[in-house]
Amino acid sequence: MNERTGTAALRAVVFDFGGVLAEExxxxxxxxxxxxxxxxxxxxxxxxxxxxxxxxxxxxxxxxxxxxxxxxxxxxxxxxxxxxxxxxxxxFTLRPRMLDLAEWLRKRGLKVAILSDQTDWLEALDRKTPFLWRFDLVHNSFRTGRTKAEAAAYLGLLQDLDLQGPEVLLVDDRASNLTRAAQFGIRVVLCQDPETAEAEIRSRVSNL
Missing domain, CATH: 1.10.150 (DNA polymerase; domain 1)
Incomplete structure (x- = not known):
């Protein structure tokens, strides 16, 4: 599968936290x-x-x-x-395979980010087991004031990544979030189980 949409190459992969990077x-x-x-x-x-x-x-x-x-x-x-x-x-048990995937993506030159409707619990978890350092950008609704129910969450994400929608892939366990993201041209992967999602992401990126 060619991961190009027009002239836009994939440049960033964005992960939800609960349900993707960690158990919900x-x-x-x-x-x-x-x-x-x-x-x-x-x-x-x-x-x-x-x-x-x-x-x-x-x-x-x-x-x-x-x-x-x-x-x-x-x-x-x-x-x-x-x-x-x-x-x-x-x-909130971290999923090592998804953290390893983020590292693999970074080594291939892609930005990796988090977009999550979370609270300061995200930071509490990071203090216990540091993992946020692995990501180039963290958009936590507790800090941004925007949830994924709002268009502003996706627009703010694209602005801070300095990328266009087709240059970004969002991985989330809620289809409603992906539907909203797709309205901005963002590519999507539904994470119903981490193994299948990981295989899909690796497949797409390997074909760049």
């Missing part, structure tokens, strides 16, 4: 909280996914304590922030 710890952590505190996985998941947005935490407009206060108020769970936070962070 937010989802698995919320489900664990639902099980451990007897409210059910679905109730905890729905509350957490909604409140991380409505509280402003995912955009950096609120702190972690605000998010957990809202979560406790809605779910009735009385656990302390520390215990709830641990359940989330424990679920």
């Amino acid at each position: 710890g937010f989802v698995s952590g919320l489900k664990r909280i639902g099980r451990d505190f007897g409210i059910g996985e679905q109730k905890a998941l729905e509350a957490g996914e909604r409140l991380v947005k409505s509280s402003g935490y995912v955009r950096g407009q609120a702190c972690e304590a605000d998010f957990w206060d809202a979560f406790r108020a809605e779910t009735g769970i009385q656990a302390q922030d520390r215990a709830l936070r641990k359940a989330i962070l424990d679920g």
Whole structure:
């Protein structure tokens, strides 16, 4: 497969964090909280996914304590922030094969970046096991104030990479994010399992 679109060669690969570079710890952590505190996985998941947005935490407009206060108020769970936070962070297991892939891409002269709807948990994980140094650019919604539900997230990414859409490949585990990215000419790979996604990316890049 030729990775050229018109005259635009592929110059950067951008990874989502949870579900791509690491296991999806937010989802698995919320489900664990639902099980451990007897409210059910679905109730905890729905509350957490909604409140991380409505509280402003995912955009950096609120702190972690605000998010957990809202979560406790809605779910009735009385656990302390520390215990709830641990359940989330424990679920984010880095995927060595994807980090190795990022290094392989850099050695081939491509930029590698992260585009993630995350909080300051991303930085907490990096302090525990440093990995962000592997990437040329990190766009974390907690720092940019933009989530992947917004066009501004993709426009800001392209601007900071100094590239056009067809020069960039985005790897994400949510098809809705890829649909939005494709509107800006960004190439896409859906990561439903890391092995298949890795093989697809290597195949595309090897044909440059």
